[in-house]
């Protein structure tokens with residue numbers, strides 16, 4: 407018996423020694439013999455993905471990546487097989503070329519790996535085929551048919567501001583903006599709100615759960631095999647442990663309703679995004695199964711609120727820190743009002759397009775602090791890819807972080823890190839637009855950009871016209887975590903309503 411247990415422990419010791427030797431070999435290989443060995447970056451990052459994953463988990467991936475580029479230059483090895491690129495040719499060669507997406511994107515298969523949607527499809531041709539069916543629903547002309555319904559939701563948001571202004575109470579604008587963005591998304595997608603803006607509070611802990619899921623997914627995408635076994639496993643989703651919540655229940659109820667409406671000859675005109683998509687599914691059953699439409703809707707609901715909330719927060723935060731910009735934007739609106747524009751209770755999208763300075767401020771605030779903190783990752787094609795004289799072998803993951811490019815002095819000039827909306831009127835601005843990539847670039851660009859722009863312009867114009875806003879503590883800096891989306895918080899404000 408003794409010799410039997412001695413035999414087992416000796417085998418275990420040998421197994422441990424072998425595992426250790428393999429790990430050392432792998433580390434040495436990645437560090438010194440990999441084709442990327444000469445690309446600079448933190449030593450630990452060249453050996454293990456854990457270093458990058460740690461910064462994603464901490465929520466500071468975007469600032470970490472920016473600091474690394476300042477230290478190491480255009481190319482930084484942020485993981486054994488991933489190089490972050492800040493070379494000015496990078497956006498065109500990586501994002502505007504039709505390259506396969508990095509494996510991380512598979513994490514968007516939600517609720518589990520059986521569900522395929524456009525962000526989780528890595529192959530560019532396959533993705534483009536499906537995007538062609540989904541995209542028409544997001545044309546501005548379609549979305550704007552729902553503008554009166556958006557106004558009803560935004561009216562609830564501004565009603566909340568009015569109540570806080572009247573009571574002189576501090577307001578957590580970040581939360582109210584997220585509620586409104588969720589409900590505008592509900593209106594656009596299903597022609598019904600989720601009910602957050604009316605309630606003025608989180609329902610079913612959606613925001614908190616969503617942010618935990620955002621953190622989990624941002625990390626889990628880099629550990630796909632484990633994720634597939636655990637959270638993205640149909641056996642787990644069937645238990646219902648991870649699904650559910652008010653938004654999911656409302657989403658599926660609205661979907662069933664859209665499917666029923668599809669067979670209803672008396673269905674009203676002005677179809678919602680989901681009406682368009684269920685019809686596209688019926689017309690193209692070989693490409694788009696009902697489950698594919700569901701997968702696309704789930705991801706779209708998830709992508710539509712914190713992004714918009716972050717962008718509007720960025721606008722307000724930067725504008726109140728730069729009161730001359732706020733005053734100039736208000737002057738612009740007043741002069742348009744004198745000519746009969748911008749008079750609706752919530753400024754119409756059409757009227758907001760007569761405000762070039764406001765547009766410049768919106769673009770500048772998203773340039774300074776955009777909602778997407780992750781590097782947008784693509785894979786070097788057969789034959790590899792050369793950028794600025796550096797060759798990357800086939801299969802290397804090359805990522806571009808929008809925040810790095812948007813504040814690069816090489817791309818934007820010496821004042822790249824400073825607030826300056828006037829840069830958007832400079833003669834050479836068109837040559838810089840390829841470095842403004844808050845919505846991504848190329849074939850994978852954000853499909854929700856039109857909806858986001860409608861919300862951003864309407865809310866920004868109405869806020870500047872009707873309110874004065876200041877932080878409760880003017881010295882306070884907002885806080886934020888950046889996982890898949892950056893979510894600022896902890897900067898309560900006082901609002902004052904203007905007599906307009």
Ligand code: HEM
Pocket residue numbers: 523524525526591705706707709710711713714717776777778782843844845846847850851852853854855857858
């Ligand atoms: C200011 C607001 C927004 C910003 C800055 C933003 C930004 C982005 C970015 C950077 C991407 C990834 C591009 C890439 O992987 O290369 C993306 C993808 C996506 N966005 Fe947005 N987004 C915003 C609002 C919205 C809204 C309102 C919706 C929905 C109505 C939406 C839906 C999506 C979807 C579904 C994807 C995945 C697209 C795909 O790969 O097929 N986004 N967005």
